[in-house]
Amino acid sequence: MTSYQKFLQVGIALDPIHVGAGGAHIGRVDLTIVRDPVTRIPKIPGSSLAGVYRTYVAMHYEEDRQLKLQQGQQSEQQSEQQSKTRKKPYFPDCAGLGLDQKNGHCRYPNCPVCTVFGFAAGAGQEGGFAGLAAFTDAHVLLFPVPTREGPKWVTSPMALRQIGLKVQGVDDNAVYMEKSSYYKLNLGWLLLPVRECDQISKIKKKRFRNLWGLGYTSDTSGTLDTSGTPDTSGIPDIFSCIPNNLALVPDRLFSHIVNSNLEVRTSVSINPETGAAEEGALFSYEALPRWTVLVWEIICKNPKYFKVRGQDIQVTMDGGGEMDTPKKVCQVAAKAHPYMEYLGIGGMGTRGMGRVKVVYSGDPDSGQSIDSIDCTSPPSQGGDRS
Amino acid sequence: MTWDYFVFIADTIENINNTQEISVSFECLASGFVDEVSLRFFLGGDKERARKNYIDKARKSDTKNQKCDFLSGVVPDFSHLPSLNWIGLQVDFELLTPWYSKDDRVFHVLDNPVRKDRVFGVPFMAASSWKGMLRWACRMRNGLREHLERHNNRLDNWRDPDWILHLFGNEKEEKENFRQGALVFYPTWFNKIGFEVINPHSRERRAGTQPIYYEVVPEIRPNEEGGKGTLSLLYAPWPGMKFSADSTKFSADPKEVLPKLLEAIEYLLTVYGISAKRTVGWGTAKITEWRAFHKDGGEVKESDRGALWKKVQTWLSVGGTP
Numbered sequence: 001m002t003s004y005q006k007f008l009q010v011g012i013a014l015d016p017i018h019v020g021a022g023g024a025h026i027g028r029v030d031l032t033i034v035r036d037p038v039t040r041i042p043k044i045p046g047s048s049l050a051g052v053y054r055t056y057v058a059m060h061y062e063e064d065r066q067l068k069l070q071q072g073q074q075s076e077q078q079s080e081q082q083s084k085t086r087k088k089p090y091f092p093d094c095a096g097l098g099l100d101q102k103n104g105h106c107r108y109p110n111c112p113v114c115t116v117f118g119f120a121a122g123a124g125q126e127g128g129f130a131g132l133a134a135f136t137d138a139h140v141l142l143f144p145v146p147t148r149e150g151p152k153w154v155t156s157p158m159a160l161r162q163i164g165l166k167v168q169g170v171d172d173n174a175v176y177m178e179k180s181s182y183y184k185l186n187l188g189w190l191l192l193p194v195r196e197c198d199q200i201s202k203i204k205k206k207r208f209r210n211l212w213g214l215g216y217t218s219d220t221s222g223t224l225d226t227s228g229t230p231d232t233s234g235i236p237d238i239f240s241c242i243p244n245n246l247a248l249v250p251d252r253l254f255s256h257i258v259n260s261n262l263e264v265r266t267s268v269s270i271n272p273e274t275g276a277a278e279e280g281a282l283f284s285y286e287a288l289p290r291w292t293v294l295v296w297e298i299i300c301k302n303p304k305y306f307k308v309r310g311q312d313i314q315v316t317m318d319g320g321g322e323m324d325t326p327k328k329v330c331q332v333a334a335k336a337h338p339y340m341e342y343l344g345i346g347g348m349g350t351r352g353m354g355r356v357k358v359v360y361s362g363d364p365d366s367g368q369s370i371d372s373i374d375c376t377s378p379p380s381q382g383g384d385r386s
Numbered sequence: 387m388t389w390d391y392f393v394f395i396a397d398t399i400e401n402i403n404n405t406q407e408i409s410v411s412f413e414c415l416a417s418g419f420v421d422e423v424s425l426r427f428f429l430g431g432d433k434e435r436a437r438k439n440y441i442d443k444a445r446k447s448d449t450k451n452q453k454c455d456f457l458s459g460v461v462p463d464f465s466h467l468p469s470l471n472w473i474g475l476q477v478d479f480e481l482l483t484p485w486y487s488k489d490d491r492v493f494h495v496l497d498n499p500v501r502k503d504r505v506f507g508v509p510f511m512a513a514s515s516w517k518g519m520l521r522w523a524c525r526m527r528n529g530l531r532e533h534l535e536r537h538n539n540r541l542d543n544w545r546d547p548d549w550i551l552h553l554f555g556n557e558k559e560e561k562e563n564f565r566q567g568a569l570v571f572y573p574t575w576f577n578k579i580g581f582e583v584i585n586p587h588s589r590e591r592r593a594g595t596q597p598i599y600y601e602v603v604p605e606i607r608p609n610e611e612g613g614k615g616t617l618s619l620l621y622a623p624w625p626g627m628k629f630s631a632d633s634t635k636f637s638a639d640p641k642e643v644l645p646k647l648l649e650a651i652e653y654l655l656t657v658y659g660i661s662a663k664r665t666v667g668w669g670t671a672k673i674t675e676w677r678a679f680h681k682d683g684g685e686v687k688e689s690d691r692g693a694l695w696k697k698v699q700t701w702l703s704v705g706g707t708p
Contacts, residue, residue, distance in 0.1 A: 063468075
């Protein structure tokens with residue numbers, strides 16, 4: 001029995017995503033977003049993901065609880081039914097910091113939220129619990145950029161390593177593509193010579209076709225079936241266009257390209273008295289653009305190895321059975337995915353920002369038959385023609 | 387060689403005869419074609435020709451035919467809402483007058499390009515614009531105009547009624563009772579581009595001076611369909627959101643709130659308009675279909691909001707009070 005397991009999550013931004021860095025830095029926008037301190041590539045911190053997952057999972061179980069209470073009131077065996085339904089609300093009690101003694105985290109060993117996401121030691125109470133699921137930062141895997149050939153999704157060897165792919169030979173100051181009608185291509189303002197690399201079709205066919213919706217159905221059951229053929233139901237056409245428009249650049253250029261092509265928007269408030277823009281209310285903000293593909297991991301520990309306040313963890317799964325493996329812990333966390341598709345993550349959520357559709361949730365190594373490609377090309381390629 | 391794309395295009399244009407046709411094929415309204423035309427315009431070549439080139443291409447580009455348009459007509463998928471208390475709404479409309487909102491893009495052949503997605507070049511109306519306009523429409527239906535008339539056009543003492551607070555939330559400044567709204571907005575993608583000209587006249591000579599072009603989403607014309615779009619929004623109250631009258635200082639019952647919201651949507655689209663330059667009548671539309679979605683109730687379609695509300699009403703009792 002494994003003591004922990006990693007689960008890869010791939011999400012596509014349906015809207016621009018703005019996870020704010022908390023205030024302005026010297027630069028061209030008022031509200032900046034969180035970046036990796038080393039690469040300077042924008043990311044979504046694991047702490048933001050953990051909080052959002054926790055809230056949405058609590059919402060899911062609260063909906064469930066309310067429904068059971070209603071059914072209990074309507075059915076004959078009212079008292080029996082209601083005695084099985086817990087009295088303490090999952091939401092808002094088990095979401096958030098939950099330090100309040102009365103309305104805070106419930107800390108029950110049978111609570112799916114408190115066991116999976118942990119709880120802190122409140123004032124005058126015994127120690128906390130770290131939680132069974134850990135979240136990594138979400139990093140950019142594919143980044144959409146306008147070019148003279150239409151949109152391309154830019155990636156780099158460093159980004160592709162996150163899905164277990166080793167790419168070699170991407171060394172020149174150039175853009176590596178499966179095919180292009182130009183010898184030079186602009187990624188935003190940056191003009192690069194094109195190197196054609198037929199290996200990219202391998203990534204496309206083997207990797208992305210598998211990641212696009214393999215084993216993840218968009219229903220609320222959040223099943224993690226990592227076998228069989230990709231299920232692409234409910235996935236818009238655009239997703240199938242992404243693998244056909246890949247552009248590979250060396251790591252040293254990736255950060256520049258991402259930072260030069262972030263969505264920068266100007267927003268203003270209209271003064272209802274005058275019908276014109278409010279004085280001093282004009283602000284600009286940056287965001288990861290729509291159709292950015294992000295990747296993160298959920299590391300799940302085995303519930304059998306832990307005790308909560310001296311008792312074994314005994315969480316009942318939706319379909320019956322116990323939460324007794326790391327995979328089932330991930331299934332509980334994945335209850336948040338449908339909510340992420342509608343309510344999103346990060347700032348300005350009700351104004352059309354932050355929605356993410358998780359298109360893959362499962363084993364990082366499933367269905368992958370290639371793990372390395374080489375883009376080294378003969379140096380004779382490329383030229384000064386346009 | 388240069389690494390700067392715009393320097394590269396400028397060199398290319400200078401090296402070839404400036405009157406030659408555009409060298410880049412037209413992919414979409416966010417591609418090399420627009421960059422090249424804009425550069426030709428600003429480099430002081432044949433400005434008129436460059437503008438005409440752009441207008442001809444853009445007008446013909448019904449966005450469906452563009453190589454890189456995956457967006458026009460994209461609407462959110464409300465078929466698997468996770469909560470029984472949520473209701474998805476979609477309102478299809480066709481424009482009766484032109485729609486315009488200025489693009490953020492600064493480098494463009496036209497003074498007034500219409501707002502487009504930066505990567506795909508598809509014209510769209512931002513979700514934040516919808517939210518601001520719909521809140522204003524709700525306030526108008528709730529006596530904002532009368533209030534302004536009584537208070538010398540000042541907003542002092544105006545307080546949003548509970549139902550508007552419940553739908554839209556309030557400002558961050560309100561430290562006390564700061565809350566998020568229950569409505570979630572989506573952008574609207576349009577399927578067409580058209581052009582309008584305004585021509586300011588000299589007051590002395592009573593003749594036109596310099597025509598100003600506006601790139602717009604066109605209105606319906608004889609034998610020609612207007613630009614079409616869909617307003618999508620999601621009513622998503624979170625569990626435990628206060629509804630009942632006995633809760634502290636807040637009451638908003640979905641049964642009372644939603645009909646008011648539907649009415650405000652209809653007024654916004656058909657009477658007030660949703661575009662910039664609304665005061666000259668831009669941005670009004672006719673509603674072609676109302677759709678609502680529910681986890682258990684599925685999807686319903688109606689041609690008027692009254693009939694839609696009759697069906698949506700039955701869903702509210704199913705989910706109960708959150």
